[in-house]
Amino acid sequence: MIAGxxxxxxxxxxxxAPAETTQTTTAAPADHATAANDGAIxxxxxxxxxxxxxxxxxxxxxQALEAxxxxxxxxQNVRDLAAVVPSFTVAQSYQGVPTYTLRGIGFxxxxxxxxxxxxxYVDEVAYAYPIMNTGPMIDIERVEVLKGxxxxxxxxxxxxxxxxxxxxxxxxxxxGAMTVDVGNYETFNVGGYVTGPIAEGIQARIxxxxxxxxxxxxxxxxxxxxxxxxxxxxxxxxxxxFQPGPFEIDLSATYWVNKSDTVSGQAIGxxxxxxxxxxxxxxxxxxxxxxxxxxxxxxxxxxxxxxxPYARRSADIGRGAGISDPLAEDNYFLGLKGRIQxxxxxxxxxxxxxxxxxxxxxxxxxxxxxxxxxxxxxADGHIESFAQELRVEGDGPGYNWLVGGYYxxxxxxxxxxxxxxxxxxxxxxxxxxxxxxxxxINTFGYTLADAASTFRTYRDExxxxxxxxxxxxxxxxAFSDLIKLTLGARYTQDLQKFTGCSRDFNGSMVTNINLFxxxxxxxxxxxxxxxxxxxxxxxxxxxxxxxxSFGVVNSRLDEDNFAWRGSIDVTPNATTLxxxxxxxxxxxxxxxxxxxxxxxxxxxxxxxQLTAYEIGAKLGFLDRKVQLNLAGFYYDYKDKQISAYxxxxxxxxxxxxxxxxxxEAYGIEGELTVRPARxxxxxxxxxxxxxxxxxxxGTNAAGKPxxxxxxxxxxxxxxxxxxxxxxxxxxxxxxxxxxxxNVRYQSRQTTIFEVNxxxxxxxxxxVNAGFGVKATDDSWALNxxxxxxxxxxxxxxxxxxxxxxxxxxxxxxTYGVTGAFRF
Numbered sequence: 001m002i003a004g005x006x007x008x009x010x011x012x013x014x015x016x017a018p019a020e021t022t023q024t025t026t027a028a029p030a031d032h033a034t035a036a037n038d039g040a041i042x043x044x045x046x047x048x049x050x051x052x053x054x055x056x057x058x059x060x061x062x063q064a065l066e067a068x069x070x071x072x073x074x075x076q077n078v079r080d081l082a083a084v085v086p087s088f089t090v091a092q093s094y095q096g097v098p099t100y101t102l103r104g105i106g107f108x109x110x111x112x113x114x115x116x117x118x119x120x121y122v123d124e125v126a127y128a129y130p131i132m133n134t135g136p137m138i139d140i141e142r143v144e145v146l147k148g149x150x151x152x153x154x155x156x157x158x159x160x161x162x163x164x165x166x167x168x169x170x171x172x173x174x175x176g177a178m179t180v181d182v183g184n185y186e187t188f189n190v191g192g193y194v195t196g197p198i199a200e201g202i203q204a205r206i207x208x209x210x211x212x213x214x215x216x217x218x219x220x221x222x223x224x225x226x227x228x229x230x231x232x233x234x235x236x237x238x239x240x241x242f243q244p245g246p247f248e249i250d251l252s253a254t255y256w257v258n259k260s261d262t263v264s265g266q267a268i269g270x271x272x273x274x275x276x277x278x279x280x281x282x283x284x285x286x287x288x289x290x291x292x293x294x295x296x297x298x299x300x301x302x303x304x305x306x307x308x309p310y311a312r313r314s315a316d317i318g319r320g321a322g323i324s325d326p327l328a329e330d331n332y333f334l335g336l337k338g339r340i341q342x343x344x345x346x347x348x349x350x351x352x353x354x355x356x357x358x359x360x361x362x363x364x365x366x367x368x369x370x371x372x373x374x375x376x377x378x379a380d381g382h383i384e385s386f387a388q389e390l391r392v393e394g395d396g397p398g399y400n401w402l403v404g405g406y407y408x409x410x411x412x413x414x415x416x417x418x419x420x421x422x423x424x425x426x427x428x429x430x431x432x433x434x435x436x437x438x439x440x441i442n443t444f445g446y447t448l449a450d451a452a453s454t455f456r457t458y459r460d461e462x463x464x465x466x467x468x469x470x471x472x473x474x475x476x477x478a479f480s481d482l483i484k485l486t487l488g489a490r491y492t493q494d495l496q497k498f499t500g501c502s503r504d505f506n507g508s509m510v511t512n513i514n515l516f517x518x519x520x521x522x523x524x525x526x527x528x529x530x531x532x533x534x535x536x537x538x539x540x541x542x543x544x545x546x547x548x549s550f551g552v553v554n555s556r557l558d559e560d561n562f563a564w565r566g567s568i569d570v571t572p573n574a575t576t577l578x579x580x581x582x583x584x585x586x587x588x589x590x591x592x593x594x595x596x597x598x599x600x601x602x603x604x605x606x607x608x609q610l611t612a613y614e615i616g617a618k619l620g621f622l623d624r625k626v627q628l629n630l631a632g633f634y635y636d637y638k639d640k641q642i643s644a645y646x647x648x649x650x651x652x653x654x655x656x657x658x659x660x661x662x663x664e665a666y667g668i669e670g671e672l673t674v675r676p677a678r679x680x681x682x683x684x685x686x687x688x689x690x691x692x693x694x695x696x697x698g699t700n701a702a703g704k705p706x707x708x709x710x711x712x713x714x715x716x717x718x719x720x721x722x723x724x725x726x727x728x729x730x731x732x733x734x735x736x737x738x739x740x741x742n743v744r745y746q747s748r749q750t751t752i753f754e755v756n757x758x759x760x761x762x763x764x765x766x767v768n769a770g771f772g773v774k775a776t777d778d779s780w781a782l783n784x785x786x787x788x789x790x791x792x793x794x795x796x797x798x799x800x801x802x803x804x805x806x807x808x809x810x811x812x813x814t815y816g817v818t819g820a821f822r823f
Contacts, residue, residue, distance in 0.1 A: 040623055040624035040625055040675070041620075041624050041625065041626075041627050041673055041675050041681075043055055043056055044064045044066060044142075046058060046062060046064050046142075046144050047144065047164065047166070048060050048062045048144060048146050048164075049153065049400075049474070049476075049486075050124070050153050050393075050402065050474075051393075051395075051400065056575075056577060056618045056620065056627070056629075057571075057577060059484075059486065059567050059568075059569040059577065059579030059581065059616070060146060060147075060148070060567075060579075060581070061146070061147040061148060061614065061616055061629075061631040061633075061669065062144055062145065062146045062147065063084075063085050063144070063145045063147075063671065063685075064142060064143065064144045064145070065081075065084065065142065065143045066141070066142050067140065067141050067142065067168075069726075070140060070143065071179065071818075071820065072726065072738070072740050072770070072783075073724065073740060073742055073768065074768065074770070074785055074787060075137075075143070076136075076137055076189075076211070077133075077134075077136075077137055078090060078098065078100075078120070078133045078163065079098070081143065081145065081163070082744065083722060083742055083744050083766070083768060084683075084685070084722055084724060084742065084744075085145050085685070085722075086685045086686065086687050086720035086721060086722045086744065086746075087102055087103045087147060087669060087687040087689075087720065088100070088101070088102050088118075088145060088163075089101045089102075089106075089715055089716075089717075089720075089746075089749075089796075090796065091106075091108070091715050091751075091796050091797040091808075092263065092796055092797045092808040093108075093109070093110040093797065093799070094110060094265065094365070094367045094797075094799045094801070094806070094808070095110045095111070095112070095365065095377065095379060095416070096131075096134070096262055096263070096329070096363060096365060096379075097109070097110055097111065097112060097114060097130060097131050098130045098131075098133065098134070099116075099130070099715065099797070100116045100117070100118035100120075100130060100160075101117075101118070101160070101715045101716060102117070102118045102145075102147060102160040102161045103147055103148075103160060103161070103633065103635070103665065103667065103669075103687070103689065104635075104665045104667070104689050104691045104713045104715075104716035105117050105118075105159055105160035105161075105610065105635065105637075105665065105713075106118070106160065106713075106714070106715055106716075107587070107641055107642075107643075108642065108643045108714055108715070108751075109590075109592065109643050109657075110643070111414055111462075111592060111593045112129065112131050112361060112379065112381040112383070112412070112414045112593075113129065113381070113383075113412045113414045113462065113464055113590070113593065114129070114130070114590065115128055115129060115130075115157045115587070115588065115590065116129075116130050116157065116160075117157065117158075117159045117160040117587050117608075118158070118160045118161055118162060118163060119150065119154055119155075119157050119158035119161075119162035119163070120132070120133055120162065120163045120165070121154065121162060121163070121164045121165065122164075122165045122167065122254075122335065122337075123165070123166060123167055123250075123252070123337060123339070124164075124339070124353055124389075125335070125337050125353065125355035125357075125387065126154075126155070126355065126385075126387060126408075127335075127357060128157065128357075128385055128408075128410065129359070129383055129385075131359060131361065131381075131383075132333060132335075132357060132359050132383075134258060134329075134331070135233055135235055135256035135257075135258050135331075135333050136191070136209035136210070136211050136233040136234070136235040136256055137165075137209065138167070138191070138207045138208065138209045138235045138236070138237045138254065138256070139167055139168045139191070139192075139193045139205070139207025139208075139209070139237055140165055140166070140167060140168070141166050141167060141168045141169070142165075142166040143163065143164070143165055143166070144163070144164040144166070145161065145162075145163050145164075146161045146162050146163075146164065147160075147161040147631075147633075147669075148160075148161055148581075148583060148585075148612045148614055148633065149161075149563065149565070149583045149584060149585025149610055149612050150162050150585065151490055151492075151563030151565075151583075151584070151585035151586060152472060152474055152488030152489055152490045152563055152564060152565045152583070153402075153472070153474055153488060153490075155406060155468075155470055155472075155490065155492065157587050157588060158585055159585040159586065159587045159608065159609075159610040160610075167207065167237065167239070167252070168193055168195070168205060168207060168239075169195075169205065169239065169241065169250070170195050170196075170203035170204050170205040170239050170240065170241040171195045171196060171203060171205070172196075172197055172203060173195075173196065174195070174196030174197070175194075175195055175196065175822070175823065176192065176193060176194040176195065176822070176823050177192045177193055177820070177821065177822045177823070178190070178191070178192035178820070178821050179191050179192060179818055179819070179820045179821075180818065180819045180820075181816055181817070181818045182816050182817055182818075183213075183814055183815055183816020183817070184215075184813075184814055184815055184816060185213045185214075185215040185216070185217055185229070185814065186212075186213060186214035186215040187212065187213040187214075187231075187814065187816055188210075188212045188213075188214075189209075189210060189211050189212065190208070190209070190210045191207075191208060191209040191210070192207070192208060193205055193206060193207040193208070194206050201242050201243055201244070202240065202241070202242040203240070203241045203242070204238070204239065204240050204241075205237075205238070205239040205241075206236070206237070206238050206239075207236070207237040207238075207239075208235065208236050208237075209233070209234075209235045209256075210233070210234050210235075211231050211232075211233040211234075212231060212232060212233075213229070213230055213231035214230055215227065215230065216228045216229035216230045216261055217229035217302075217303055217811070217812050217814075218263065218264055218303055218304075218305040218809075219303050219304065219305070220305065220306050220307065220371070221297045221304055221305070221306045221371075222293075222306055222371040223309070223371070228261045228262070228263060228264050228305065228307070228327060229261050229263065230260060230261045230328075231260045231261075232258070232259040232260050233256065233257070233258045233259075233260060234256060234257050235254070235255065235256030235257075236254070236255050236256070237252060237253065237254040237255075238252065238253050239251065239252040240252070246342055246343045246344070247340060247341065247342055247343075248340075248341040248343070249338075249339070249340050249341075250337075250338075250339040250340075251337070251338050251339075252335075252336070252337045253334070253335070253336050253337075254333070254334070254335040254336075254337075255332070255333065255334050255335075256332070256333050257331065257332045257333075258329045258330075258331045258332075258333075259328060259329060259330055259331075260328065260329050261326075261327060261328050261329075262327050262328060262329060262363060262364065262365035262366075263305075263365075263808060264305040264306065264307045264327070264365075264366055264367060264368075264369070265305065265367040265368075265369045265799070265804075265806030265807060265808055266299040266304060266305050266306075266369060266795070266806055266807045266808075266809060267293070267294045267297070267299075267306070267368075267369030267370045267804050267805070267806055268294065268298065268299065268369075268758060268798075268805050268806065268807055269294065269758050269804075269805040270283075270286070270290075270291075270294075270803065270804060270805060271652070271653070271701055271800050271802060271803060271804075271805060272652070272653075272701055272702035272703075273424075273425075273651075273652035273653070273702065273703070274286055274424040274425070274802075274803045274804075276291045280652070281428060281652070282424040282425050282427070282428040282652070282803075283424070285424040285425075285427035285428045285431065286424045286427075286803070287370065287372035287373075287374060287422040287423075287424070287427075288372075290370055290372065290374075290804070293306075293370050293371070294369075294370065294804075299793075299807065299809070300793065301791075301793050301812075302791070302793050302794070302795075302809040302810060302811070302812040303809075303812050304809075305369075305809075306368070306369060306370055306371050307327065307366035307368055307369075307371065307376075308366055308368055308371060308372055308373045308374070308376060308422075309371060310324075312372075312373050313366070313373050313376050313419060317421065317453050317456060318449060318450070318452065318453025318454075318456070319450060319453050319454060319456070319506070319507045319508045319510075319511070320419075320421060320453050320454075320455075320456025320457050320508045321456075321457055321505060321506050321508065322419065322457075323364060323376055323378050323417065323419050323457075325362075325364040325378060326364065327364050327365060327366055328363065328364065329361070329362075329363040330361075330362040330363065331359070331360060331361045331362070331363065332359070332360050333357070333358070333359045333360075334356075334357070334358045334359075335355070335356070335357045335358075336354075336355065336356045336357075337353075337354070337355050338352075338353075338354040338355075339351065339352070339353050339354075340352045347394050347395050347396055348392070348393075348394040349392070349393050349394065350390075350391075350392050351389075351390070351391050351392075351393065351404075352388075352389070352390050353387075353388070353389040353390075353391075354387070354388050354389075355385075355386070355387045355388075356384075356385070356386050356387075357383070357384075357385040358382075358383065358384050358385075359381075359382070359383040360381070360382050360383075361379055361380065361381045361382070362378075362379070362380055363378070363379045364376070364377070364378045364379070365377055365379070367799070367801055367806055368801070368804065368806075369801075369804045369805075369806040370804060372422040373419060373420065373421040373422040373423075374420060374422055374423050374801055374803055374804050375418065375419070375420050375423060375801035375802075375803070375804075376418070376419040376420075377416045377417065377418050377419070378416060378417045378419075379415070379416040380413075380415050380416065380417075381412070381413060381414045381415065382412070382413045383410065383411075383412050384410065384411050384412075385408065385409075385410045386408060386409050386410075387406070387407070387408040388406070388407050388408075389404060389405070389406045389407075390404055390405055391403065391404025391405075391472075392404065398477060398478035398479075399475065399476065399477045399478065400475060400476050401473075401474070401475040401476075402472075402473065402474045402475065403471075403472070403473045404471070404472055404473075405469070405470065405471045405472075406468070406469065406470045406471075406472070407467075407468070407469045408466075408467070408468045408469075409465075409466070409467050409468075410464065410465075410466040410467075411463075411464065411465055411466075412462075412463065412464040412466070413461075413462075413463050413464075414461070414462050414463075414464070414593050415459060415460065415461040415462070415593075416459070416460055416461075416593075417457060417458070417459045417505055418457060418458055418459070418460070418595065419456065419457050420455075420456070420457070420801075420803075421456040421457075423801070423802065423803045424803045425650075425651050425652075425802055425803060426455040426456065429454070429455050429512050429516060429650065430451055430452060430453075430454055430455060430512070432512075432516050433451045433454055433455075433511055433512040433515050433516045434448055434451040434452065436515040436516060436519065437451055437515075441515055441518070441519055441531075442515055444510075444511075444514060444515075444534070446511045446514075446515065450511045451511055451512070451515075453508075454508065454509065454510075454511035454512040455508065455509060455511075455512045456508050457505050457508045458502055458503065458504060458505055458508060458509050458541070458595075459502070459503045459504075459505045460500070460501075460502050460503070460593050460594065460595055460596070461500055461501065461502075461503060461593070462498060462499065462500030462591065462592075462593040462602070463498070463499045463500065464496060464497070464498055464591070465496070465497045466494070466495070466496045466497075466588075467494075467495045467496075468492060468493065468494050468495075468588070469492070469493050470490050470491060470492040470493070471490070471491055472488070472489065472490035472491075473488065473489055473490075474486070474487070474488035474489075474565075475487060475488070481571065482570060482571060482572065483568065483569070483570055483571075484568070484569040484571070485566075485567075485568055485569075486565070486566065486567045486568075486569070486581075487564075487565070487566050488564065488565045488566075489562065489563065489564045489565075490562070490563045490564075491560070491561075491562050492560060492561050492562075492563065492586070493559075493560045494557070494558070494559050494560070494561075494588045494589070494607070495556075495557070495558050496555075496556070496557045496588070496589065496590065496591070496604070497554075497555075497556050497557075498553075498554065498555045498556075498557075498591035498602075498604065499552055499553070499554050500552070500553055500591070500593055500596075500602055501540035501541070501542040501551065501552045501553055501596065501602070502540065502541055502542045502594075502595055502596045502597070503538060503539065503540050503541060504535060504536075504537060504538050504539055504540075504541055505538065506537065506538065507537045507538075509535070509541050510534075510535055510536070510537060513534070513535050513541045513550070514534040514535060517541070517543070517597070517650070518531050518532050518534065519531070520649060520650065521543055521545070521548075524545075524649055525545040525548065526545075526548050529548060530548075532548050532549050532550060533549060533550070535550050540552050541597075542596045542597065542598070542599055542601075542602065543597060543598055543599065544598075544599040545598070545599075546599075553596070553599045553602040553603070555591050555602070555603060555604050557589045557590075557591070557604045557606070559588065559589055559606065559607045561586040561607060561609070562584075563583075563584055563585050563586055564583065564584055565581060565582070565583035565584070566581065566582055566583070567579055567580065567581035567582075567583075568580050568581075574620075575619070575620030575621075575624060576617075576618070576619055576620065577617065577618040577619075578615075578616070578617050579614075579615070579616050579617075579618075580614070580615045580616075581612070581613075581614050581615075582611070582612070582613055582614075583611070583612045583614075584609065584610070584611045584612070585609075585610050585612070586607050586608065586609050586610075587607060587608045587610075587641065588607050589604050589605055589606045589607040589641075590604060590605060590641070590657070591603070591604040591605075591657070592604075592605075592643070592655065592656065592657045594654065594655045594656060595654060595655070595802075596654070597648055597650060597651065597654060598646065598648065598654075600646065600656065601646050601654060601655065601656040602656075603656070603657075604657065605639075605641045605642075605657035605658060605659050606639055606659055607639065608637070608638065608639045608640050608641050608659065609637075609638040609639060610635055610636070610637050610638070611635070611636040611638075612633060612634070612635050612636075613633065613634045613635075613636075614631060614632065614633040614634075615631070615632050615633075616629070616630060616631035616632070617629070617630045617631075625674065625675050625676070626672075626673070626674050626675075627671075627672070627673040627674075628670070628671070628672050628673075629670065629671040629672075630668070630669070630670050630671075631668070631669045631670075632666075632667070632668045632669075633665075633666060633667060633668075633669070634664070634665075634666040635664060635665040635666065636664060637660075637662070637663040637664055637665065638661070638662060639659040639660070639661060640659065640660040640663050641657060641658075641659060642657070642658055642659075642660060643655055643656075643657060644656055644657070644658040644698050644699060645698070645699040645700065645701060645703065646699060647699050647703040647704070647705075648703065651802060652702065652703040652802075653699065653700070653701050653702065653703040653802075654802070658698060660693055660696045661694075661695065661696065662694040662695060662696075663691070663692060663693045663694055663696075663713070664691070664692050664694065665689065665690065665691040665692075665713065665716070666689075666690055667687060667688050667689035667690060668687075668688050669685075669686070669687045669688075670684075670685070670686050670687075671683070671684070671685050672684045672685075679727055679728050679729040679730070680725070680726070680727050680729075681725070681726045682723075682724070682725050683723065683724040683725075683726075684721075684722070684723045684724075685721070685722045685723075686719075686720070686721045686722075687719070687720045687721075688718065688719060689716060689717070689718055689719075689720075690718065691712050691713035691716045692710060692711075692712065693708050693709060693710065693711040693712075693713070693753065694709060694710075695709050696708045696709065696711075698753070700754050701752065701754065701756075701800065706754065708753045708754075711753040711754075712749075712750055712753075714749070714750055714751050714752060714753070715749055715750075715751065715761075716749060716750075717746045717747040717748060717749040717761075717763075718747050718748075719745070719746070719747040720744070720745065720746050720747070721744070721745040721746075722742065722743065722744040722745070723742070723743050724740070724741070724742045724743075725739075725740065725741045725742075726738075726739075726740050727739040727740070730776060731773075733776065734775060734776055735773060735774075735775065735776065736773065736774050736775075736776050737771070737772075737773055738771065738772050738773065738774055738781070738783065739769075739770065739771040739772075740768075740769065740770050740771075741767070741768070741769045741770075742767070742768040742769070743765060743766070743767045743768075744765065744766050745763070745764075745765045746761075746763060746764060746765075747763045748760060748761065748762060748763050749761045751797060751798040751799070752798075758798070758805055759798045759805070760798070761794075761795060761796065761797075761798065762794070764792055764793075764794035764810075765792060766788050766792050766794065766810070767788070767789045767790055767792075768785075768786065768787045768788065768789060769785070769786055769789050770783050770784060770785035770786065771783065771784060772784060772818075774820075778822055779821070779822050779823070780819070780820065780821050780822070781818075781819070781820040782817065782818070782819050782820075783817065783818045783820075784815075784816075784817050785815065785816060785817070785818060786813065786814070786815040787811065787813070787814045787815070788810070788811060788812060788813045788814065789813065790813075791812055791813040792810075793809070794809070794810045795807040795808055795809045795810060796808060796809075796810050
């Protein structure tokens with residue numbers, strides 16, 4: 001977190017080592033983390049530059065949380081990091097894929113295949129897709145959050161920064177730990193590790209985590225006996241380390257499953273085309289009672305929600321097949337890592353890093369927001385991601401250097417089947433299709449019964465083959481004790497092949513496509529030519545005006561880029577660092593998986609480029625009892641990728657990807673850590689942020705062109721603040737009292753570029769707290785805790801399903817007790 005968390009580990013200011021060794025023991029507990037002066041704030045050792053350094057000697061804006069702090073503040077997943085890293089936010093997309101934003105830089109895609117602007121790494125291996133972070137956090141020793149482009153050392157898709165998870169490593173000393181949580185919503189969590197030698201020169205470690213909550217926290221407004229929000233996650237990691245001769249070898253395997261409930265939305269209004277009385281073409285076709293339901297059940301608490309009754313969504317109706325699966329995830333993840341380090345000499349090392357990640361998803365979610373079949377989706381996806389890095393690194397008096405190469409290959413299938421039998425748009429289309437049953441265009445013999453059940457379900461699908469290679473170099477040189485220069489560069493080549501479309505499912509779409517859509521598309525795109533050829537059962541129904549046909553969309557995106565970074569560190573004394581840096585990073589281009597009536601909706605967005613200018617200071621005062629870190633930054637953004645609207649003649653506005661030619665972000669960030677007395681540590685974090693779109697004309701939710709010049713970035717509040725207090729007060733030689741409190745404030749933010757209060761996220765404050773007792777030798781601890789102590793109602797995302805606008809609420813109050821044991 002801050003260069004001075006209570007659990008900080010001491011390190012000499014000049015201490016540097018390779019980024020990872022095969023034997024690493026857990027950081028010393030809080031009351032052992034003393035600097036030379038008793039009560040001073042210790043340094044956390046981080047690997048931000050792929051070597052171990054004191055956090056206060058790294059000329060990068062970085063926050064770090066060590067294992068004890070993670071446990072005390074109950075940071076149990078990526079979303080929880082936002083409580084103590086205010087520049088980081090996590091939004092809930094309606095398909096359950098998290099959207100990460102760091103200093104206002106994010107990518108608002110719902111797709112499993114989407115890569116974030118915030119890279120995530122586990123022991124230097126990229127977890128390239130945010131969905132891979134939705135399992136349990138297993139045996140984490142430290143979390144580092146690096147801000148600003150990190151492309152030179154970590155590669156593509158880190159334009160905003162990255163989160164680096166460092167896991168516990170095998171040890172020569174036998175030891176272990178376990179934590180057990182018991183809480184409301186029938187919560188029972190267990191986690192821990194066991195480590196030690198298993199043979200001469202071989203060490204092993206097993207980490208595990210089980211998260212269970214058997215009572216859901218979301219309650220159906222219309223059927224109070226039904227709930228969503230149950231949690232079922234199980235994870236295991238095994239690690240081996242051995243050191244034959246000049247080699248250091250580290251192998252690990254991680255496996256987890258997630259069978260948790262999916263989360264439902266809260267209905268708050270309608271899209272422009274479906275607003276009752278708004279004059280939109282679909283406004284008279286809303287589900288019966290939808291407007292009255294929303295008026296009577298407008299959400300005021302986080303646990304309020306609703307979804308379609310099972311009997312309605314599971315039944316087959318005419319040509320439309322239902323979805324009978326439970327509203328839950330059924331996912332697994334497998335991660336394999338092999339790190340081999342050859343110590344050529346005391347100052348030169350060759351490192352091979354191999355990673356393989358596999359993720360499989362089967363999930364069903366309902367974000368209708370009302371007790372009707374407005375939009376339910378069944379997702380089915382699979383990712384296989386392989387990466388190989390080979391680098392040579394070295395050091396000497398006053399300098400460090402690193403050169404290397406990288407290759408990765410990802411194959412992805414990403415599909416979902418949508419059920420929208422009571423969506424206003426599908427009801428409108430059924431009515432329009434029924435008017436064509438007795439016309440000459442109906443050469444197929446379709447009946448009114450066919451028209452009455454058409455467009456109940458369809459399938460979106462896509463397949464990706466992505467390959468990346470890069471070469472990189474980084475080095476720094478200290479001209480004196482005062483000045484150090486760092487330079488880095490990386491050349492990257494990206495190739496992505498995509499095939500996808502929206503597709504009929506078992507005949508549900510053929511009636512409306514072959515009658516209404518074909519006729520309309522002829523009038524709009526080919527008025528003097530023939531009708532497009534009809535589709536058959538399970539054929540693609542994405543229309544390409546250029547070929548006057550329905551079919552698969554293929555794209556090939558072949559791009560390259562040159563990322564770089566230069567920085568100067570000035571160190572006037574042992575507790576002061578000033579730095580200035582200029583860096584450039586890229587996020588690779590990508591294709592979306594959309595409900596695509598038009599082939600343009602599946603075309604790719606090109607790569608984006610961010611150039612960052614930053615100055616900062618890391619200042620220690622009062623014999624290291626006060627640590628103040630400050631950073632000011634300006635981001636020059638080119639071709640920012642966004643999920644935008646596409647004006648559609650049938651559905652008014654549908655999703656597509658787009659690039660914003662020019663935009664910018666700038667701000668000031670501060671971190672203050674104070675230890676007024678040895679038992680007490682106080683921490684404060686603040687971010688002031690301004691973002692702006694420059695000269696971009698896009699499409700609004702009503703399907704109309706709109707000039708968005710001056711609009712703010714989405715999910716980018718102007719102010720985010722957090723404060724934390726940690727107390728570790730000895731009672732006697734054997735016992736200590738502990739307490740903690742954390743508060744996070746976030747100002748208003750938007751979820752679309754338009755000015756529409758319906759899509760705003762209002763300011764909110766969340767408080768977490770806990771207290772307990774522990775043994776002074778840290779052999780055991782017992783704590784009581786509460787998250788969202790005052791049960792603040794807030795939401796972290798707003799979206800529309802082309803009919804109903806819904807919120808996704810934040811977690812309601814949870815509380816319980818935790819027992820921790822070390823041996």
